[in-house]
Amino acid sequence: MSSVGRDGEQGLGRLMAAVGAVRIPNEVRAVVQAEPHDPVPAQLWRARWAEVIELLLITEVNDSVVAMPITLEDHHADARTLVLAPGQSSLAVTLVVWTDLAHRVPMCVLDRQIGTVAVDVSRPGWEAAAIAGGAQCAGDPVSAADSRHQVRARLQDAMDAFVEAAWAPSGTGDLARLLAAASLSPQRLIDALGVTPQRALALRRGQAAVSDVEAAALAPLLGITEEAVLAANAPPPAGLVAHMSKPHRRAQVMRLARKRGVSEYRARLAATYGVNAQAARQTGQSHEPAWEERIDRYFQVTLED
Numbered sequence: 001m002s003s004v005g006r007d008g009e010q011g012l013g014r015l016m017a018a019v020g021a022v023r024i025p026n027e028v029r030a031v032v033q034a035e036p037h038d039p040v041p042a043q044l045w046r047a048r049w050a051e052v053i054e055l056l057l058i059t060e061v062n063d064s065v066v067a068m069p070i071t072l073e074d075h076h077a078d079a080r081t082l083v084l085a086p087g088q089s090s091l092a093v094t095l096v097v098w099t100d101l102a103h104r105v106p107m108c109v110l111d112r113q114i115g116t117v118a119v120d121v122s123r124p125g126w127e128a129a130a131i132a133g134g135a136q137c138a139g140d141p142v143s144a145a146d147s148r149h150q151v152r153a154r155l156q157d158a159m160d161a162f163v164e165a166a167w168a169p170s171g172t173g174d175l176a177r178l179l180a181a182a183s184l185s186p187q188r189l190i191d192a193l194g195v196t197p198q199r200a201l202a203l204r205r206g207q208a209a210v211s212d213v214e215a216a217a218l219a220p221l222l223g224i225t226e227e228a229v230l231a232a233n234a235p236p237p238a239g240l241v242a243h244m245s246k247p248h249r250r251a252q253v254m255r256l257a258r259k260r261g262v263s264e265y266r267a268r269l270a271a272t273y274g275v276n277a278q279a280a281r282q283t284g285q286s287h288e289p290a291w292e293e294r295i296d297r298y299f300q301v302t303l304e305d
Contacts, residue, residue, distance in 0.1 A: 036112055036247035039065055041122040044089065044115040045247075047105070047158075049165045054158045055114065056105075057097055059121040063242060065110070067162075068102040069155045070095050076151045077138035082127055085134035090115040096138075098155055099127060105162040108245040167245070167268055171235035176206030178232050182222050192217055209233040211277035212270035227266065236272050240279075243291040244272050252299045259303065274298050 039045060043058045047067070060066035077083050077096045084095040095117070119130045131137070141148045179189070189200035193214050202208035210218060215229035222229060243249065250268075257267035275298045279289040 034113075036110070036251050038246060038248070039107075039110055039113070042117050042119065043113055044070065044091070044095075044117065045113050046111045047109045047162055048111040049109045049161055052158050052161045054155065054162075056110075057095075057117060057121065059102065059126075060104075064104050064106050066102055066104050069098045069159060071098070071151070071155075072096070074138070076148050078148050078152070079137060079140045081138055082130060083136045083138060084117060084119070084130060085136075088119060088130065088134060089117045098152070101152075101155055101159050103159045103163050105159070106165050106245060107242075107247070108167055108250065109162045109165045110247045111250065112247070167265060168236065168241040168272075169231060169233075169269060171233050172231060173206065173234045175210065175229075175232040175234075176204060178222055178224075178229075179204055179218075184218075184221060192221060206234070209236070209273055209276050211274045213274070214277065215273070227269070230269055230273050233273060233276075236276050237288075239288055240272060240276055240291050243295055244268060244275075249295065252303065255303055256299070271295070271298060271302070274302070 039058050039061050041059055041061060045056050045058060045067070047054050047056045055070045056067035057070050058065050058067050072093060072095065074083050074094045074096055080098070080100045082097045082099050084097060086092050086094055089095050091114070119133065119135075120126055123129070127135075184192070184204070186197060186200040186204050189195060189203055190197060193200070193203075195203070195214075199208060203210065203214075210229060210233060212226070212230065215226045218229050219226045244253075249271075250264075253264060253268045253271060256271060257264050260267060260270075262270075275291070275294050278298065279291075279294050
């Protein structure tokens with residue numbers, strides 16, 4: 001995952017400049033400036049992963065989303081695209097929907113909602129309904145050198161990158177071995193980390209994961225980096241990973257990354273293991289914690305201190 005930078009904001013800036021060539025509806029301003037929420041069909045989102053930034057139309061939502069890329073330049077449209085009229089989206093500009101490039105992508109690539117379309121894209125045959133409402137199909141490229149081939153290839157590459165996007169660490173589970181090799185007894189862990197005897201023993205036995213704060217304290221004692229300490233944890237629970245992949249959590253992760261001056265990936269990793277460690281201390285491992293509440297509390301403390 002790329003480090004914190006201005007690429008994402010520049011990508012959104014280009015979109016807003018294009019929309020601004022006509023006008024920027026108040027609805028668009030409000031949506032772009034609002035905190036992200038869970039996506040729903042018919043929404044337009046900016047997707048971002050590493051250096052790849054594209055705009056997507058969401059057509060289906062569950063643990064992941066089905067989405068297709070959109071562009072604003074209707075002269076790039078071909079026979080496999082659908083060109084929505086300005087009145088068919090909140091952006092109030094022509095939108096080219098690359099319907100045949102629809103893919104199921106993970107929730108973690110969604111960055112910010114930028115609008116909606118006035119078409120029920122969740123229904124089969126929605127393209128025909130859109131055409132009846134003013135959308136159009138474009139013609140085929142006229143030659144092998146037509147620039148529309150390059151645009152399509154770029155969008156396909158982007159969708160491939162989104163499909164493969166993943167951030168959750170696999171985790172080696174080597175923490176207990178590392179602590180034993182460094183002769184870090186439960187008592188030394190109590191002294192170094194300020195934890196209870198029960199937690200120190202659980203860490204020493206590899207039955208608990210260290211948080212980002214604990215990893216920072218252990219790194220010099222183990223002679224490795226904080227990232228390596230975190231990587232020695234067992235993989236985080238699937239439920240926690242799913243919640244941490246949601247768009248509104250990404251916005252919080254980005255604020256944490258800016259605050260600490262670290263990459264988005266490192267901030268997300270720190271938050272994930274911080275939440276997991278806190279949940280384990282408070283609830284044990286016997287049942288699934290209330291992840292949303294735990295994550296809310298973590299960011300409330302880390303972003304406001």
